[in-house]
Amino acid sequence: MFLYAVYFLALINIQSIVAQKTHYASQSNLNVRYYEFNITQKSINPDCSDHVSPVFLINGQMPGPTINAVQGDVVRVLIRNQLAPMPRQGDHRHNVAIHFHGIRQYGTVHSDGVPYLTQMPTQPGEEYVHEFRIVNQAGTYFYHAHIGMQEETVFGAIIVYESKLADPENNKESSSLLKAGPYAYHGERTILLSEWWHRPHMEFEKFLMGSKFNFIPEADSILINGHTLHDSIKATVAQCGGYELVPVKPNRTYRFRVIGATAFRTLGFAIARHNLTIIEVDGELTKPYTVNQLEVAPGQRFSVLLHTDQALDDYSIQVVRRWSDNVARPTNGLAILQYAQPSGRANESESRGIVRLKKPAVLEPPLIKAQFEKPEDEVPYWRWSNIEPLYGVDPVVYKPATRTIKLRSVDQRMPDNTTRWLVNGIAFSEEHSKDSPILHEIKSNRRQKPGFYDTITKNGYDRNLGTYPINHFDIVDIVIQTTHKPGEPCRSHPWHTHGHSHWEIAHGKGEYVHERDGEIQNVKNPIQKDITMIYPSIDPDLFENNGTRREAPVGCGWSKIRLIADNPGVWAVHCHNTAHMLMGMMVALEEAPELIPRYSN
Ligand SMILES: *[C@@H]1O[C@H](CO)[C@@H](O)[C@H](O)[C@H]1NC(C)=O
Ligand SMILES: *[C@@H]1O[C@H](CO)[C@@H](O)[C@H](O)[C@H]1NC(C)=O
Ligand SMILES: *[C@@H]1O[C@H](CO)[C@@H](O)[C@H](O)[C@H]1NC(C)=O
Ligand SMILES: *[C@@H]1O[C@H](CO)[C@@H](O)[C@H](O)[C@H]1NC(C)=O
Numbered sequence: 001m002f003l004y005a006v007y008f009l010a011l012i013n014i015q016s017i018v019a020q021k022t023h024y025a026s027q028s029n030l031n032v033r034y035y036e037f038n039i040t041q042k043s044i045n046p047d048c049s050d051h052v053s054p055v056f057l058i059n060g061q062m063p064g065p066t067i068n069a070v071q072g073d074v075v076r077v078l079i080r081n082q083l084a085p086m087p088r089q090g091d092h093r094h095n096v097a098i099h100f101h102g103i104r105q106y107g108t109v110h111s112d113g114v115p116y117l118t119q120m121p122t123q124p125g126e127e128y129v130h131e132f133r134i135v136n137q138a139g140t141y142f143y144h145a146h147i148g149m150q151e152e153t154v155f156g157a158i159i160v161y162e163s164k165l166a167d168p169e170n171n172k173e174s175s176s177l178l179k180a181g182p183y184a185y186h187g188e189r190t191i192l193l194s195e196w197w198h199r200p201h202m203e204f205e206k207f208l209m210g211s212k213f214n215f216i217p218e219a220d221s222i223l224i225n226g227h228t229l230h231d232s233i234k235a236t237v238a239q240c241g242g243y244e245l246v247p248v249k250p251n252r253t254y255r256f257r258v259i260g261a262t263a264f265r266t267l268g269f270a271i272a273r274h275n276l277t278i279i280e281v282d283g284e285l286t287k288p289y290t291v292n293q294l295e296v297a298p299g300q301r302f303s304v305l306l307h308t309d310q311a312l313d314d315y316s317i318q319v320v321r322r323w324s325d326n327v328a329r330p331t332n333g334l335a336i337l338q339y340a341q342p343s344g345r346a347n348e349s350e351s352r353g354i355v356r357l358k359k360p361a362v363l364e365p366p367l368i369k370a371q372f373e374k375p376e377d378e379v380p381y382w383r384w385s386n387i388e389p390l391y392g393v394d395p396v397v398y399k400p401a402t403r404t405i406k407l408r409s410v411d412q413r414m415p416d417n418t419t420r421w422l423v424n425g426i427a428f429s430e431e432h433s434k435d436s437p438i439l440h441e442i443k444s445n446r447r448q449k450p451g452f453y454d455t456i457t458k459n460g461y462d463r464n465l466g467t468y469p470i471n472h473f474d475i476v477d478i479v480i481q482t483t484h485k486p487g488e489p490c491r492s493h494p495w496h497t498h499g500h501s502h503w504e505i506a507h508g509k510g511e512y513v514h515e516r517d518g519e520i521q522n523v524k525n526p527i528q529k530d531i532t533m534i535y536p537s538i539d540p541d542l543f544e545n546n547g548t549r550r551e552a553p554v555g556c557g558w559s560k561i562r563l564i565a566d567n568p569g570v571w572a573v574h575c576h577n578t579a580h581m582l583m584g585m586m587v588a589l590e591e592a593p594e595l596i597p598r599y600s601n
């Protein structure tokens with residue numbers, strides 16, 4: 001009864017508990033950024049189509065408001081679930097939880113926003129406060145819902161400036177350049193890529209999880225900052241406002257932040273007649289590396305420098321599908337880079353993080369279209385081996401690992417005809433924690449210690465806890481293994497680590513065999529990122545017509561990522577293809593639970 005009371009208190013009074021525990025708001029030397037997110041339901045038609053669908057929005061917007069901070073600041077976000085209560089008890093579809101993607105949450109795992117791991121989902125009428133300090137990291141991040149397919153419309157940018165020199169707010173009176181590391185630029189623009197399906201998201205979830213599921217349908221539109229035209233011939237501007245217009249001035253340098261807020265598809269991204277010089281990936285500054293197109297997987301972010309050195313004109317900002325078998329590569333995702341007449345020195349609207357964008361008067365102005373690489377240029381590992389950290393590689397990359405965890409994913413038709421992705425034989429489910437989040441169990445001393453029942457498998461999975469326990473300061477290598485049944489397609493999977501960035505230190509074709517491949521370290525200067533694409537890479541030796549193995553799934557590519565267990569907490573590690581995640585492609589790391597502060601102290 002007493003424990004129940006503690007738990008009850010934790011849910012109702014989480015706001016005051018957070019304030020007590022972190023004391024950020026009372027530390028006067030810290031700059032606190034306050035945000036209020038009201039979640040409501042509204043019908044929208046972002047691509048001027050026949051389809052109008054009720055969705056969840058933050059403060060009535062899509063994308064949601066941008067969170068801006070300077071490294072070292074505290075961010076406090078009050079989430080208010082203002083959705084209507086569901087009439088039927090036990091129907092959780094109006095519950096929400098929001099994750100701050102790429103933010104490490106040092107000491108604030110309760111703000112990570114993963115339902116049943118770090119908090120209960122927030123029910124209609126309830127509130128939840130996320131408060132975290134942004135320590136030792138800066139760059140481009142985003143937030144998104146972490147329940148069902150809600151992230152289709154519940155997402156927005158998080159921009160963390162490397163210092164005040166990079167913050168346009170701080171610089172608006174002067175004409176000086178913005179600066180991040182050695183890079184200098186006149187202004188910045190943010191581009192959020194997302195998908196829009198012409199079906200209600202709850203019905204979509206039901207389809208993905210149900211027995212009728214066959215494959216994940218392509219989105220009907222790819223949105224750029226929440227806009228595009230589904231069919232540019234039939235649409236009228238009055239329906240949705242037309243394409244996103246991104247104004248720039250000639251002869252300037254801009255930092256474009258490109259955010260893969262897609263739930264499914266990896267995209268190629270290009271701007272007609274402009275090269276893109278990569279300077280940041282997932283919050284780490286890189287050596288400059290120039291490309292004419294980006295590969296943007298779900299959850300991935302880039303900063304690129306773009307020079308407006310072309311003639312005064314309109315240029316297309318375009319996306320194509322990548323890693324899509326049997327699906328056309330072109331998409332309807334389009335926005336317009338519009339050179340404006342020069343008007344002297346930079347001013348406020350010039351350098352601000354996101355400018356208030358006007359919509360063009362015409363639907364499809366004459367545009368200079370982007371050229372994309374040919375599909376055959378779509379190769380595993382893209383340009384990743386050429387993109388290097390600006391400030392050198394952390395030496396821990398060259399140390400031996402404390403432990404190696406192999407996560408082997410297999411998709412399977414279940415006896416009830418649903419499809420699930422099993423990781424080491426288990427589809428992640430909330431069964432272990434649906435009544436009380438794992439973090440609350442730990443904080444109230446009600447959870448067993450890892451290994452208590454001697455139930456740890458050779459892969460490090462604790463069958464009793466349903467998590468992978470790791471020790472403080474372990475150097476953890478995680479081998480992410482994809483598989484397919486010979487003859488069936490091998491798919492790409494963008495895996496994401498919560499609470500940590502990681503280094504991809506090795507990758508290979510087919511199946512990882514530790515005895516044979518354990519020493520491979522074939523990524524020379526890995527950057528620290530929080531998404532690693534596991535590319536399909538088939539080993540011909542394991543290929544079809546190998547009579548003995550015909551039915552069993554075989555390895556079709558793996559990557560080994562390394563992280564340091566320097567952040568006690570309960571952290572999700574999962575495929576950022578949301579459908580795959582919902583179908584079970586996720587695990588939880590239970591990191592140094594003994595060091596997580598308890599409620600009572
Ligand atoms: C959120 O809703 C509350 C309560 O209705 C209201 O007072 C507040 O102004 C709203 N905030 C925003 C940002 O819309
Ligand atoms: C850019 O600057 C160059 C050299 O200063 C000048 O010749 C050119 O006309 C400028 N381009 C535009 C579009 O203003
Ligand atoms: C882009 O870079 C390539 C290779 O460096 C170069 O040949 C090309 O001229 C550049 N294009 C533009 C528009 O700057
Ligand atoms: C600031 O820039 C905007 C957009 O380019 C322009 O319309 C405006 O006149 C400028 N204001 C000043 C004070 O220079």
Ligand SMILES: *[C@@H]1O[C@H](CO)[C@@H](O)[C@H](O)[C@H]1NC(C)=O
Nearest residue numbers: 211212413414415416417418
């Ligand atoms: C599964 O699908 C098969 C073939 O479509 C059907 O015959 C069977 O009844 C289904 N089983 C269940 C449990 O739905």
Ligand SMILES: *[C@@H]1O[C@H](CO)[C@@H](O)[C@H](O)[C@H]1NC(C)=O
Nearest residue numbers: 540541542543545546547549
């Ligand atoms: C079948 O697969 C095994 C490894 O799994 C390999 O050693 C063998 O050479 C393969 N046989 C053929 C005929 O490809």
Ligand SMILES: [Cu+2]
Nearest residue numbers: 493575577580
């Ligand atoms: Cu996946």
